[in-house]
Amino acid sequence: MLVVHHLKNSRSQRILWLLEELGLDYEIKRYQRDKTTSLAPPELRAVHPLGKSPVITDGDVTVAESGLIVEYLIETYSNGRLMPAVGTPEHMQYRYWIHYAEGTFMPLMLISLLMNRIETAPVPFFIKPVTKAIAAKAMDGYAGPNIKLNLDYLEATLQESAWFCGDEMTGADIMLSFPIEAAATRTSLASDYPALMAFHQRIRVLPAYQRGIEKGGPYDY
Ligand SMILES: N[C@@H](CCC(=O)N[C@@H](CS)C(=O)NCC(=O)O)C(=O)O
Numbered sequence: 001m002l003v004v005h006h007l008k009n010s011r012s013q014r015i016l017w018l019l020e021e022l023g024l025d026y027e028i029k030r031y032q033r034d035k036t037t038s039l040a041p042p043e044l045r046a047v048h049p050l051g052k053s054p055v056i057t058d059g060d061v062t063v064a065e066s067g068l069i070v071e072y073l074i075e076t077y078s079n080g081r082l083m084p085a086v087g088t089p090e091h092m093q094y095r096y097w098i099h100y101a102e103g104t105f106m107p108l109m110l111i112s113l114l115m116n117r118i119e120t121a122p123v124p125f126f127i128k129p130v131t132k133a134i135a136a137k138a139m140d141g142y143a144g145p146n147i148k149l150n151l152d153y154l155e156a157t158l159q160e161s162a163w164f165c166g167d168e169m170t171g172a173d174i175m176l177s178f179p180i181e182a183a184a185t186r187t188s189l190a191s192d193y194p195a196l197m198a199f200h201q202r203i204r205v206l207p208a209y210q211r212g213i214e215k216g217g218p219y220d221y
Contacts, residue, residue: 002026005047005055006216007040008033011066012054013219014174016212018070021174022077028215066178067098070171082171093165097172101179105150109182111143151183151193158195162202177203 004019006012006028019026031041031053045051048064055064056073063072074083084090119135154176157164164172180200183189189197203209213219 003029003057005029005031005044005053005057007031007044007053008217009220010053011178013212013216014066014178015054015056015069015073016216017177017206017209018073018082018171018174018212020208020211020215021082022073024073024077030217065102067102067175070098070175071095074171082169082174084165084170090165094170094172097164098175101172101175105154105176105179106182108143108147108150109179109186111138112147112186113182115139115143147183147187151187151196154180155193155196158199162199173199173203 002019002024004012004015004026006016008030010033016028031044033040040051040053042051044053044055047057048055048062050064052064054066054069055062056069057063058072058076061072063069074081084094115135115138118131121131123131161167163169164176180196183196184200187193189200
């Protein structure tokens with residue numbers, strides 16, 4: 001039996017969506033974040049040394065890293081669905097976006113989240129200007145302009161086609177859903193990024209996406 005090691009409110013939500021798209025039977029092993037630190041519990045390290053989520057086990061095989069999990073599940077179980085044919089330019093695009101989602105876009109979202117935490121941390125009033133200045137420097141000097149650059153790039157891509165690799169949804173869209181959902185909580189997609197907003201709305205009403213949410217439990221950033 002395929003097992004998803006699922007941390008609440010995390011990247012593993014998109015793996016549940018993919019499993020629902022594929023119509024596979026699977027079991028969810030649930031883990032809760034620490035209430036103070038938001039970190040995963042130590043039990044996850046018994047599954048993979050880094051103790052991050054998602055991780056899946058499929059018989060004797062353990063797969064970590066969302067991008068690899070998406071590739072593994074699609075290559076093993078999709079019968080050619082959710083992936084452009086190997087050897088085509090679209091297949092290279094598909095692999096590009098899978099790497100891009102975690103390698104380029106997600107780190108920017110993480111910097112933005114951490115800077116927001118630093119800025120809003122409960123510190124003595126005389127320290128506040130220092131924490132605010134550190135957060136502002138990181139955001140204005142690096143993360144902010146890069147987030148804009150990437151959102152402009154994603155918007156331009158979706159102005160050309162409904163999905164990231166053309167007219168059909170693929171695993172790349174599932175990978176990109178998480179950082180786009182994260183961006184939607186920090187940026188007004190509706191005013192500046194209409195194609196990204198349409199993507200965001202389109203995925204959330206898909207039956208498999210909704211079944212994934214039902215199985216994963218309430219999902220909140
Ligand atoms: N690049 C990894 C990132 C995994 C990761 O950091 N997952 C987060 C959940 S969104 C996590 O486990 N956080 C809890 C922690 O760091 O303890 C992937 O895509 O799977």
